[in-house]
Amino acid sequence: MSKITIKKTQNPTILKFEFEDFITQNENFEFKNIDEAKESPLAQKLFYLPFVKTVYISGNFIAIERFSIVEWDDVKDAVAEQIEQFIIDGGVIVTKSETTTKKQPVNVYGETTPNPAALKFVVSKMLTKNAVEFKNIDQTSASPLAKELFKFPYVKEIFIDENYISITKYDINEWQEITLDLRSFIKQYIENGGIVLDESYIASTTETETIKAQEFDNLDTTSQQIINILEEYVKPAVQADGGNIAFDSYNEEEKLVKVILQGACSGCPSSTFTLKSGIENMLKSMLNDESIKVEAVNA
Numbered sequence: 616m617s618k619i620t621i622k623k624t625q626n627p628t629i630l631k632f633e634f635e636d637f638i639t640q641n642e643n644f645e646f647k648n649i650d651e652a653k654e655s656p657l658a659q660k661l662f663y664l665p666f667v668k669t670v671y672i673s674g675n676f677i678a679i680e681r682f683s684i685v686e687w688d689d690v691k692d693a694v695a696e697q698i699e700q701f702i703i704d705g706g707v708i709v710t711k712s713e714t715t716t717k718k719q720p721v722n723v724y725g726e727t728t729p730n731p732a733a734l735k736f737v738v739s740k741m742l743t744k745n746a747v748e749f750k751n752i753d754q755t756s757a758s759p760l761a762k763e764l765f766k767f768p769y770v771k772e773i774f775i776d777e778n779y780i781s782i783t784k785y786d787i788n789e790w791q792e793i794t795l796d797l798r799s800f801i802k803q804y805i806e807n808g809g810i811v812l813d814e815s816y817i818a819s820t821t822e823t824e825t826i827k828a829q830e831f832d833n834l835d836t837t838s839q840q841i842i843n844i845l846e847e848y849v850k851p852a853v854q855a856d857g858g859n860i861a862f863d864s865y866n867e868e869e870k871l872v873k874v875i876l877q878g879a880c881s882g883c884p885s886s887t888f889t890l891k892s893g894i895e896n897m898l899k900s901m902l903n904d905e906s907i908k909v910e911a912v913n914a
Contacts, residue, residue, distance in 0.1 A: 619695045624678065624813075625757070628668075630687050632698055633676040638708050642808060644672040657701055657708045666690065672709060674759065674810055723802040725794050726779075728857040730883035732771070733783040734790055735857030736801055742811045746776040746859045748877045759810045764800070769793055774859065774878030775811065781857035781878040837902065838865040841872055844901055849894055853880055860894075863912050870906040872898060 622631040644655060647669055652658035658670040661679065669680035677698065681687060702708070722739040749755050750772055752765035761773045764782065772783040780801060784793065805811065831839060842862045853860045858880030863873040874890070876883075895909040 619699055621691050621695055622676075626680070627687075628683070629671075629678055629680045630691055630694075631676045631678045632695055635675070637675050638677070639672055639674065642673070642709070643810060644670075644709060646670045646672075655709045656706055657698065660697075660701060660706070661694075664690075664694070673813070677708075678813075721802060721805050723798050723805075725790075725798055726857065728781070728879035728883070730783070730856075730858075730879045732786070733781055733857055733879035733883070734794065734797075735879060736780045736782065736798060738778050738780070738801070738805060740805070741778050742780070743775055743777065745812075746774070746877065747812065748775075748859075748881075749773045757813045759813070760801075760804055763804065763809075764797070767793070767797065767800075770797075772881065774857070774881075776854060776859060776878070779857060783879070783881070835865070835867070837867065838862070840902060841865055841898060844898060845874070845894075848897060856880065858883070870904065870908060872907060872909045873912050874909065876911045 618635075620633040622633055624631055644658070646652040646655065646658045646662075649659050649662040652662060652670065655670070655672060657677070658672065661667050661670055666681045666685045667679055668682050671678040671680075679694065681690075724737055726735040726737055728735050747757065749758065749761045749765075752762060755762040755765060755773075758773075758775065760780075761775065764770050764773055764780075769784045769788040770782055771785050774781040774783075782797060784790070831842065834842075845860060845862055849860055856879055858876065858878035860880065861875040861877065863875050865872050872895075874894070890909050890911060895907060898907045898909065899905050
């Protein structure tokens with residue numbers, strides 16, 4: 616067994632212990648306590664450590680979320696040694712299960728978006744509760760699927776949300792030339808149990824959502840109203856087109872609302888029209904203020 620590499624994640628309470636080889640066969644596991652960890656003798660052993668809160672096992676890594684009673688710098692090397700010794704002694708990471716290794720069939724189909732450079736690949740299963748955007752392959756540490764998709768030379772940007780993957784292409788190919796290849800790859804990747812998003816990343820984004828909720832409470836009333844309008848009236852329509860919209864800021868003096876466009880909406884030729892004729896007019900009407908202006912910070 617190769618030596619373990621310790622890697623930080625976006626969540627400071629979660630640390631990844633990576634192997635050079637895969638330790639699970641297209642399976643993801645999350646254990647919250649020792650009783651849940653019956654499938655993993657290693658996870659059960661780790662729960663004897665008083666600071667272990669959650670154990671994730673996926674692909675080539677074990678990720679551990681700690682309680683705040685310790686800092687990772689104080690215990691990470693000892694944990695890595697314990698995992699290595701467990702493997703050397705012949706310990707089982709995850710017990711084999713006939714049910715978990717069965718191929719899970721999924722349907723994938725392409726949907727056009729208002730952006731001619733972007734196509735939305737809809738999957739017949741939930742992929743994530745957290746919208747994630749990747750502008751290049753260097754940003755894909757959280758998504759093995761996105762990393763693989765960027766290996767196609769015509770893939771420019773990737774946006775994953777709920778049950779779809781929105782892909783923006785370079786102009787070197789037309790959609791009719793590449794759609795079937797992308798659809799087949801996504802279908803086979805997911806059916807074979809490939810990781811769409813890293814579970815430890817999901818945990819960190821959940822924590823981020825909590826922080827966002829706290830920030831919301833500290834905003835002025837108008838900003839809160841704008842966020843609520845975007846969430847309730849604008850976001851569902853934008854998501855249907857393979858994109859996402861997020862509130863960035865509101866300047867009371869300039870009456871300027873700044874938003875972030877993601878997925879198919881980012882770089883879409885019609886996005887300026889949508890912002891001005893759709894979202895801006897809606898905010899003017901619902902906030903009863905004709906001075907409101909909307910612009911995208913990444914338009």
